[in-house]
Amino acid sequence: TEAFKDLPILKNHFTDRITVSYDASKGFVVAQQDMAKMVDSLAKELDESGDAEKLQKTTRMLKDEIRQNRLSGLKFIRNMHENYPEATVGIETKDAIRSVLNHERNTIKKLKSDGMLEADEASRLIIAVEERMKEVMESSLDLRLPEPEEVLREVNWLKGMPDTLIAKIVNASESRVYNSGDTIMTQGGEGDGMIVITRGSVKVSIGDIVVDIMGRGAVIGEMAVLAGVPRTANVVADSSVTALWLTTESMQSIMAESPELSGSLWKTAAMRFAENLIGAKSPYNAWDQMRLRRWLNEGEVSAPAEGESVNLYGKVGILVAGQASASASAEAITAPALLDLADATFSDNAKVFIRES
Incomplete structure (x- = not known):
């Protein structure tokens, strides 16, 4: 199917389908957001019993359904971004150009109404803007894969x-x-x-x-x-x-x-291990994924010397590579692992991710 969509005879059909699906999804999400603002009044119309508890239950049910609908729409848009980035970028570029041209047309109309533009000059400028808008909307999408x-x-x-x-x-x-x-x-x-x-x-x-x-x-x-x-x-x-x-x-x-590249890649790996190891634990399980990732981004990866003891009290420590043990214990912990220790001693070539709690 990936090869078929690039055939000239199918390309326009494919891009039209993508455009309609993408625009419909964005419209659906916006509609759900607008609907959420009307829930309270809508619930009163649907439930005329006057029972406050029943009304609250109806309102909560409607809000939950709208929230789920919105999330479904956002998920669909995200999937389109991931699967057809060249198409969605083209659509968004067209939308951005259309917004700029709409603003330009409205500005011309305002200048005319304020008496700063003659009527014939304003009409000429508006026609020119609308012609450019038509060209943009009728132009085909460039389905170029990113380099x-x-x-x-x-x-x-x-x-x-x-x-x-x-x-x-x-x-x-x-x-x-x-x-x-x-x-x-x-x-x-x-x-x-x-x-x-x-x-x-x-x-x-x-x-x-x-x-x-x-x-x-x-x-x-x-x-x-x-x-x-x-x-x-x-x-x-x-x-x-x-x-x-x-x-x-x-x-x-x-x-x-490039030591900078090595350090950056180590931190990427460490943050992924940390997210998997502490994500289900309190208080992190109450955070959304973006909040947890932003918090982890403040941590650092260090490479202790063999036998070096590191103070982990009040910190989140993730063993990313090598082995570690409690200073008073000979039992080794092998990476990847959460180091629930006050202090730890490390093996040669060990890497540890540390984030202040």
Whole structure:
């Protein structure tokens, strides 16, 4: 299906379907938001009993349904962003241009009404604006796939990195395509590289539990590159996926030249482990995902010397690589693990993520 949609005879049909679906979804979400503002008055019209408790129950039921509808619409839009980024970006660009032109037309009308523009000049300018608007709306979408460099510049662990470094990563990468349902990585399998998703989304699961759904710009399998460990999760394509494959050897060579890249990738891996290990614990289980990730982003990865003792009292400590033990104990804890200790002693080549509580 990915190949068929690029055929000239089907391209216009495909883009029309995408545009209608995307616009309808955005309209649906906006409608739910507007409906939420009318719930109280709507509930009174639906329930004329005058029973305050019953009215409150009806209001709560309506709000819950509207909230679920809105979330469904937002999820659909997110999936379209992940599966058809080139189409949704084109649609949003058109919408932005249309908004600018609408503002321009309204400004001309206001200048005319204020007596600052002659009627014939205002009419000429409005016609010109509407012609440009028509051209924009009738122009076809450019279904251009993003270049690897464009995607990599969006990736958090590469932000601020020099263009020469990004170019090295692109040159060392291999483009791969996976169909929906394809297994990309298997938990416990040999780690011989990592991928960066450039299009589509994947499900990440540990055992039978799905722990994350990741899309464009996500890096997966980085621990194989960083520490040579087996795969820590199953990764399955949730849609058609395009990704950049980077071998362990090539990435280690690039990281050897850039300590900043190595540190950034370690922090990315550490935050993912931390999210999985503490996400179900209080008080973090009451936080939404974005709040937890922002909080974790304030943490840092350190590399203690062999035998070094680190004070973890009042802190969240995540062992990312190597081993650790309580200072008074000989029993070793192997990464990845939450270090629920007041202080810990570390093995050689250990990495620990620490966040002040």
